[in-house]
Amino acid sequence: MPTSGRLDPQFGQRSAFPIESDIVATEGEPTNGVEYVLKVRQEAEEMAQRVIDSEPAVKRIAKRPASTTPVLDYDESADYKVFEYTKQALGVEGGRTLLELYARGREVVNNKDIEPCDCDSQATWKEYIQENPPLTLDHSSNLRVIKYLARWGRQRWTVSMxxxxxxxxxxxxxxxxxxxxxxxRDLVRADETEEEDIRQFLDAIRRIAVDQFGQADLRKQ
Known part of the structure; x- marks a missing residue:
């Protein structure tokens, strides 16, 4: 059966029982079909309004103003020596977390020229490392130094190392x-020291191994 009449504003459909808009429901019991339909619609609208009125008001939470306390670039008790050294040694600016500092440090060292070293043995590397700041090494030499540091660290760490x-x-x-x-992983495991100046760097390396390279089992308990 085709429908006619005005569109329902909510559902966009025409009424199945169109009734002229100037006809209104009367008080008392309906006496014909038109009055019955009007009565049913009126009760339905009143019921819907009661449901709406009974819904609890939405609690609005005021947005807190931004804190005026400056955000530290590091956890002062855990990372400050790592941040200070990295910014000084590499000229890294900013970085609110250790991973950000690490990422910015990588950008710096990867844009630096490779610095050669005449070290040709473990002994000459050890002597050089104890007396000189870190170099930007080629990948092979970098891995060799990591291997040596892990070996030496099992015996004794120094700040330079x-x-x-x-x-x-x-x-x-x-x-x-x-x-x-x-x-x-060998380097991370060779971290037995209680010296604070060294401990912070070894903890930072452990966290990079865990968070950057996915070695979750190395996380400190």
Missing amino acids: AHWAWITVIRLPEVLTADEIALL
Whole structure:
């Protein structure tokens, strides 16, 4: 049966029982079909309004104003030496988290020229590392130094070794082979020291191994 009459404003459909708009429902019981339909529609509208009126008001939460407390670039108790050293050694600006600092450090070292070293043995590397700041090494030399640092760190760490360890980890590419991951894991495990100046760098390396390279089992409990 085709419908006619005005469109329903909510559903966009025409009424199946069109009734002229100037006809209104009367009080009392309906006496014919038109009055019955009008009565039913009136009761339906009143019921819908009661449901709407009974719904609890939506609680509006005022937006808090932005904090005026400055956000620290680092966790002062855990990372400040790492941040200070990295910014000084690499000229890194900004960085609110260790991962941001690491990412910006990578940009710097990857844009630097490779710095050669005449070290040709483990002994000459050890002597050089103890007396000189970290170099931007080629990938092969970088991995060799990581291997040496892991070996020496099982015996005793020095601040200079910790600095070299951090920079060599920053120098690693974003994707590592299984052998390269194994070297990084050895470095993380060789972290037995309580000296605060060293501890912060070794903890930072551990967190990079976990968060950047997915070595979740190395996370400190």
